[in-house]
Structure formats: C-alpha cells, structure tokens
Amino acid sequence: METIxxxxxxxxxxxxxxxxxxxxxxxxxxxxxMAQLGLEAGKEHWRDDNPxxxxxxxxxxxxxxxxxxxxxxxxxxxxxxxxxxxxxxxIDCPDNAALQIGKEFxxxxxxxxxxxxxxxxxxxxxxxxxxxxxxxxxxxxxxVFVTAGACGPCRFGTYVTEYRKALRDxxxxxxxxxxxxxxxxxxxxxxxxxxxxxxxKFFIALLKAILIGDVMNALSYRIRPYExxxxxxxxxxxKSKQLIHDAFAEPGKKSLLWAMIQTRRNLMxxxxxxxxxxxxxxxxxxxxxxxxxxxGNYGLQRFLEQEGAExxxxxxxAWILFMxxxxxxxxxxxxxLRGEDxxxxxxxxxxxxxxxxxxxxxxxxxxxxFATCANIMGLHDYPLPDMDKVAETASPFYNNHLRGGEGHxxxxxxxxxxxxxxxxxTLSVKPFGCMPSSGVSDGVQSLVTERYPEAIYCPIETNxxxxxxxxxxxxxxxxxxxxxxxxxxxxxxxxxxxTADELKLQLQKNWWKRSxxxxxxxxxxxxxxxxVVQEVTGVGxxxx
Numbered sequence: 001m002e003t004i005x006x007x008x009x010x011x012x013x014x015x016x017x018x019x020x021x022x023x024x025x026x027x028x029x030x031x032x033x034m035a036q037l038g039l040e041a042g043k044e045h046w047r048d049d050n051p052x053x054x055x056x057x058x059x060x061x062x063x064x065x066x067x068x069x070x071x072x073x074x075x076x077x078x079x080x081x082x083x084x085x086x087x088x089x090x091i092d093c094p095d096n097a098a099l100q101i102g103k104e105f106x107x108x109x110x111x112x113x114x115x116x117x118x119x120x121x122x123x124x125x126x127x128x129x130x131x132x133x134x135x136x137x138x139x140x141x142x143x144v145f146v147t148a149g150a151c152g153p154c155r156f157g158t159y160v161t162e163y164r165k166a167l168r169d170x171x172x173x174x175x176x177x178x179x180x181x182x183x184x185x186x187x188x189x190x191x192x193x194x195x196x197x198x199x200x201k202f203f204i205a206l207l208k209a210i211l212i213g214d215v216m217n218a219l220s221y222r223i224r225p226y227e228x229x230x231x232x233x234x235x236x237x238x239k240s241k242q243l244i245h246d247a248f249a250e251p252g253k254k255s256l257l258w259a260m261i262q263t264r265r266n267l268m269x270x271x272x273x274x275x276x277x278x279x280x281x282x283x284x285x286x287x288x289x290x291x292x293x294x295x296g297n298y299g300l301q302r303f304l305e306q307e308g309a310e311x312x313x314x315x316x317x318a319w320i321l322f323m324x325x326x327x328x329x330x331x332x333x334x335x336x337l338r339g340e341d342x343x344x345x346x347x348x349x350x351x352x353x354x355x356x357x358x359x360x361x362x363x364x365x366x367x368x369x370f371a372t373c374a375n376i377m378g379l380h381d382y383p384l385p386d387m388d389k390v391a392e393t394a395s396p397f398y399n400n401h402l403r404g405g406e407g408h409x410x411x412x413x414x415x416x417x418x419x420x421x422x423x424x425x426t427l428s429v430k431p432f433g434c435m436p437s438s439g440v441s442d443g444v445q446s447l448v449t450e451r452y453p454e455a456i457y458c459p460i461e462t463n464x465x466x467x468x469x470x471x472x473x474x475x476x477x478x479x480x481x482x483x484x485x486x487x488x489x490x491x492x493x494x495x496x497x498x499t500a501d502e503l504k505l506q507l508q509k510n511w512w513k514r515s516x517x518x519x520x521x522x523x524x525x526x527x528x529x530x531x532v533v534q535e536v537t538g539v540g541x542x543x544x
Contacts, residue, residue, distance in 0.1 A: 006510045274520075318384060
C-alpha cells in the first residue's frame, strides 16, 4: 500500500485515492491548538465562584443589606426583619453617584437597573470602608446583600455576575449577594441551617411589609397632588412611616394596628382641594424603572406631580398577583398534557387540582390582607387588578404564553386604561434597550394605539442621562393630557347641570368629601375631579 505524507501523519492511498481519517486529523489539530494556547489536558476551566454561604450560626453578627423596591417598602422590610431577629440595614435609593460607580466597575452594555443597583451596593460598602473605617475583611464576613433578581431573558438576569465582577474589581472580593429570583426563590448554600430561615414567620413579615408599603405609597400619590399646604402630605407620611417601622421592629412593645390607625389620623389632617383639575397619569413599564423613586427614572413621579398631574403607580402587590396568575395559567395548560409531564416544572406525581386550590387560597389571602390594611389606614375604594381580565384583554395582541419582564401586562394595562377611562394618559418607562419592554411590548403598543387612537400614550427609555430629553417628551404629552382632563371636567359638569362653584359648595357641606382620605369611585371618566362630579351628583355609570 502506498502512502503520502500529510503533516506528521502518513495517509494511505487506496485505488489511487487518498483515504483521510477526518476525526483523527481534527483531534490532532485540536491538541496542537490547545498546546499553543496553553490549554493542555488536565487544566481546569476558569470558574467565577458565587459566594452565598450565609448560615444560621453567622446570623447574630451579620448585617443584612436590602434595597431594590420603593423607599417605603425597603424601610418597612428593614423594620419587619429586625422584628423577627435579623440585623438589617436598608440602603438609600440609588442616585446618579451610584450609576457612575456601576458604570466604572460594571461591564459595558448593561441596563439601567443593573448599573444603579450594583453601583449603589459598591457605594455603600465604600462608605463603610472609607468613612466608617471598617476593614474590608470584616465587611466581607459581617455583611450580606439581599435583593430582587430577575426573570432571566434580559440583561437584568445577569445581576449576580455583575455584582461579583463589580465587588471584586472595587476591592470587596468574596462579598455575598443573595437574590430573590422571580422564578425560583432565594438560593443559599446548603448544609447547615440557613441564615435566612425560610419559615412562615419570615414570609409573613415580608408580605405584611410589602402590602403596607403599597398602601402607604397609594395614599401618598392620591393625596399629595391635591394638598392645600405644600409639603403637608410628605410630613404626615414621614411620621407615619416611622411609626409603622418601629411597630414592625419592636412587636412586643408597639402595636402595628395602632400605628396603622395613627397613619389614618395623620393623613386625615392634611387639607386637600379635590376640585383641582389634574390629568391622571398611569405609570407602567419595566418593574424597576416604574417603581424606583430616584435618579433611576429621573424622579419621574415627583416630576409629573410638579407638572400638574396625579400619578397612578403600580403596586408590588399586583406583581405578586401576576406571579400567582402565571402559576395558575401554566398549571391549567399542563393539566391536559398526555402522558407523564416530567419536565423540570412538570406535574408528574403532583396533584394539579390541589395546586390550583392552594393558588386560589393564596390569592384570596393576599387580596383580603391588602383590603384590611387599606381600610384601616384610609385607602378606600382601591381595586386590585383582575389578572384574568388583564390577560384576556391583552391576548389578541400579546400571547399569554410569553414571559419576561411584565409579560402581557403592559399591553393589557394600556388597553384597559383607554377602554374604561382608568387614566387620562399612560406613561410607559423602561431602561434603554430593555428587551421584553422596549423590544416586544412597545412594538405591540403601536398596533394598540392604532386601534385606540384616543389613547394618550408616551413610552420613554432611561439610561442614566438625557433627563432633559425625557422631561421634554413627557411635557409634550402632558400638554395633551391636561387639555383632555379640562375638557372632560367641563363636559361632566355640563352633563350634571353643575358649575365649578356649586360643586365646591356641595363638597363643603359634607365633611367626608372634604377629607384627604375621600376619593371618588371610578365612573365613566378618567380624571379624579370629573369622578367627583359624577359621584356627588349621581350622574355617571357604575364603576368598572
């Protein structure tokens, strides 16, 4: 048999044709390239270790840092966790200084929430090291950060990797970050009893803090735009927040029920004028961008109020109800599968009916506790969203099976706002390049606004700078919203056969309707002042 040379190998020639051992050649090439790159066999691949060891034995000397929701939520969570035995410190709302730190130590191309939240943590740890003079090793061993994670399909899902890189590069290598994931809960090291004990007492404390935080936020946004004395609402809210925090933190000494009742009394003392005509602006969008109250969305809520609008904010409770809806929807879809549903979240070996019953109970419990807290604190006639209705409304435009970000909710919220006049204007805010929100929902919203041309819809993106451009865009749409609110108010007065002065006289005769806690039920109009006219005169359809 004849042979020819090919590199270092002799290849046989059969029937005057060259027979090539492709697999052997590829293996030889692979080994040759690995040797040139220093990747000889036996070397272990690089891995980015994820330090999450937080054990029960470390609890007494470890401070849990929290951040990621509104200022009221973080403050109440601090108190609630202190009340069940944890050392907790809420970090301030992220600002532009945190953004710059996040960009300095983070990878390029991250989204706004990542830069702000990662930078905010590094900023606080730097404060502990440089101002408080705490040694780095003590910071690493005596502090742990717990925050919300993400759904995964966007860059927000790389949070934990970004935290590790930024902490390592800023001199805090080994610092522990624990994430509450939207899908999957909290991941901690296994073995000894865990530092954050996942027991009913822990979850009840979290739930109460979130629900009461929602009620507090909803009250503040209802009252502040109509206050007669500027700053009176913020003063009452600050006092009330401290009372509730202290009641959470010292359950044996102070009553949470009394603190909630005192909150009601504090807010009752705020003088308001409900005849002021203001457009109601519903703020929707990516969860963090629409929730944060600082530089992360250019202080959007306060800016809208300064421009003469009332903000209708989304509650964290609604997000919890959405996650329950997801579980219920998925379970119903999988129940009809043939054969064994053995996927990671499959129903094989599980009682689907029992799971649906538990989800039903969970939803009823959350709605019940929220309603109880709301009524005690003075938040009346505040309906939580019907998630089935939101999904049904969005389904012709956005497939309910799709997940990521707010899912179909952004589309459903806009349509409901327009069809049932729940808001004068809808403002959708999200980080620059947010895949689920900007890339998907906004594309669908163009069709929605074509179908509903009366919609005043303003989508904006945030990237940490460019506030002037965002403010300018919002102001242009607010101009339309103000005109729409004034026109609606005048038409509602004419329909009711009432003048603005006569309306004021009627309100003066009723002490409750002069109260800061009074808020009209929703009728067939959007602006609060127009709803007041309908409720006072009885002219208008029932609430939707």
